[in-house]
Amino acid sequence: MSGFFTIAEASRLFAQKKLSPVELAQASLARIAKLNPVLNAFIRITEERALDDARAAERRIMSGSPIGPLDGIPIAHKDIYGTAGIATTGHSKLLEDFVPDADSTVAAKWREAGTVMLGKLATHEFALGGPSFDLPWPPARNPWNPDHFTAGSSSGTGAAVASGMILGGTGSDTGGSIRGPAALCGIAGIKPTYGLCSRAGVLPLAYTLDHTGPMAWTAEDCAMLLQAMAGHDPTDPASAKRGVPDFSAELNGGVSGLRVGVVRRFFEADNPATPATRAGIDGALDFFRKQGATVREVTLSPLADYHAVCFLLIIAEAYALHRPWMEERFADHGELFRDRVALAALISGPDYVQTIRKRRVLCEEMKTAMADLDILVTAAAPGEAPRIDSLPKWAIFDRPNLTGPFNVTGYPAISICTGFGEGGLPVSMQLVAKPFEEPTLFRAAHAYETAMDWRTRRPAL
Amino acid sequence: MEQQPDFDTFVTLMRHSGLKLTDEQLRSVFGGYAGLLGMLQRVNTPPMPRAIEPALTFDPVNVR
Numbered sequence: 001m002s003g004f005f006t007i008a009e010a011s012r013l014f015a016q017k018k019l020s021p022v023e024l025a026q027a028s029l030a031r032i033a034k035l036n037p038v039l040n041a042f043i044r045i046t047e048e049r050a051l052d053d054a055r056a057a058e059r060r061i062m063s064g065s066p067i068g069p070l071d072g073i074p075i076a077h078k079d080i081y082g083t084a085g086i087a088t089t090g091h092s093k094l095l096e097d098f099v100p101d102a103d104s105t106v107a108a109k110w111r112e113a114g115t116v117m118l119g120k121l122a123t124h125e126f127a128l129g130g131p132s133f134d135l136p137w138p139p140a141r142n143p144w145n146p147d148h149f150t151a152g153s154s155s156g157t158g159a160a161v162a163s164g165m166i167l168g169g170t171g172s173d174t175g176g177s178i179r180g181p182a183a184l185c186g187i188a189g190i191k192p193t194y195g196l197c198s199r200a201g202v203l204p205l206a207y208t209l210d211h212t213g214p215m216a217w218t219a220e221d222c223a224m225l226l227q228a229m230a231g232h233d234p235t236d237p238a239s240a241k242r243g244v245p246d247f248s249a250e251l252n253g254g255v256s257g258l259r260v261g262v263v264r265r266f267f268e269a270d271n272p273a274t275p276a277t278r279a280g281i282d283g284a285l286d287f288f289r290k291q292g293a294t295v296r297e298v299t300l301s302p303l304a305d306y307h308a309v310c311f312l313l314i315i316a317e318a319y320a321l322h323r324p325w326m327e328e329r330f331a332d333h334g335e336l337f338r339d340r341v342a343l344a345a346l347i348s349g350p351d352y353v354q355t356i357r358k359r360r361v362l363c364e365e366m367k368t369a370m371a372d373l374d375i376l377v378t379a380a381a382p383g384e385a386p387r388i389d390s391l392p393k394w395a396i397f398d399r400p401n402l403t404g405p406f407n408v409t410g411y412p413a414i415s416i417c418t419g420f421g422e423g424g425l426p427v428s429m430q431l432v433a434k435p436f437e438e439p440t441l442f443r444a445a446h447a448y449e450t451a452m453d454w455r456t457r458r459p460a461l
Numbered sequence: 462m463e464q465q466p467d468f469d470t471f472v473t474l475m476r477h478s479g480l481k482l483t484d485e486q487l488r489s490v491f492g493g494y495a496g497l498l499g500m501l502q503r504v505n506t507p508p509m510p511r512a513i514e515p516a517l518t519f520d521p522v523n524v525r
Contacts, residue, residue, distance in 0.1 A: 308500035342490045343497045345478035358504040360513040397496030
């Protein structure tokens with residue numbers, strides 16, 4: 001079997017009995033065997049489980065009783081998602097032998113939806129830092145050019161989806177860890193509204209900023225995956241008690257009438273983007289206008305304000321979680337993780353309170369800015385993926401993160417591909433909606449993706 | 462006014478934190494100290510209104 005499928009395509013072909021879940025799983029495993037030695041996207045391949053899952057899906061489909069649109073779809077989980085009986089390491093020496101006895105809520109939901117689980121994916125250690133070369137497994141590499149970075153921390157998911165090893169996978173996003181790899185690997189990745197998807201059974205990094213979410217080739221596929229992971233979970237204290245809408249219902253609604261805002265200062269002044277990234281965003285705004293949306297500029301606080309709040313809360317909350325290990329097994333962590341989190345030992349009580357107060361100021365600002373908007377547009381990354389060996393350890397202080405504002409505020413945000421830069425690697429944009437308005441987000445993203453031809457181009461591997 | 466990182470102060474603070482780091486590890490973490498101070502300065506900029514209390518920070522159920 002050759003060629004790539006989206007989840008929507010594979011699901012349709014399964015229903016028409018023109019594609020076999022077992023054959024697709026075997027093709028995925030063959031692709032992993034061929035490409036993973038270069039891309040390091042998987043740190044554990046669960047071949048037996050995948051084939052068992054695929055055979056079960058095939059029986060259901062052939063008997064005319066599929067579970068739903070994800071039945072038989074090959075996926076994998078970022079290795080911070082607990083998987084029953086399968087090691088869940090956080091890509092860390094500290095949890096190298098940790099085998100949970102239960103699935104995380106999301107892993108259980110995807111299993112119940114009939115997905116075919118191919119294995120566990122590389123991450124930055126405990127979803128922070130990276131790329132690191134001092135961990136038990138090497139860092140994932142970018143399928144568009146393996147000398148380049150995937151971004152992270154959902155690095156393995158970005159590489160595995162972009163290279164066609166899987167059709168979709170889980171990511172987590174505390175400061176941009178879904179949208180960053182989606183941007184640099186040229187795929188779609190959504191950080192849903194805080195509280196929409198359960199984090200129960202997922203290794204935490206920073207409680208008040210952690211989100212779970214899906215990554216796939218298209219926004220449409222992300223909508224399908226999100227459908228099977230959203231919903232209230234009493235075992236996650238931050239889980240929102242509200243119904244789950246049909247995330248695909250408005251996909252073909254177009255953008256006519258949508259009110260679009262653009263935060264130019266983020267990618268023009270605060271973290272200047274490359275010409276290709278800016279051209280991609282301008283092209284998308286032109287498309288929205290021509291399709292009947294209104295577009296206007298929005299002013300927010302400097303990106304560095306959001307970045308400071310996001311970073312300080314991440315390391316403070318991570319230190320609170322990891323303190324016993326940091327005190328007793330400091331050297332067993334990778335250098336990037338331990339050095340960043342150790343800084344939190346110097347954050348005082350008043351500093352922490354002021355950080356929370358500043359967060360509240362920014363949340364109020366975002367709420368006001370979004371009051372008469374449906375979609376906010378900004379960059380997801382400043383440009384193409386840099387070389388994997390070119391990133392200084394403290395680069396995080398050099399340029400404020402473009403994705404953090406929506407972790408700080410909890411707003412849903414998706415990164416989608418807007419073309420390719422001078423180096424032939426993908427560039428992207430970020431779309432943001434009001435809390436729990438993911439259907440609007442998918443509607444705008446799908447309208448753009450289907451009007452452009454970026455989704456027809458795959459990495460040459 | 463930007464705070465200048467001072468290695469001796471940094472080491473003293475780290476020694477009080479409970480983390481038992483070697484000199485080499487301390488030097489490695491120190492590389493991020495100036496960045497940390499800059500961020501702390503940014504979130505400590507007054508004034509912030511009375512209404513911005515930590516107790517009101519985040520309610521995921523009624524986020525709208």
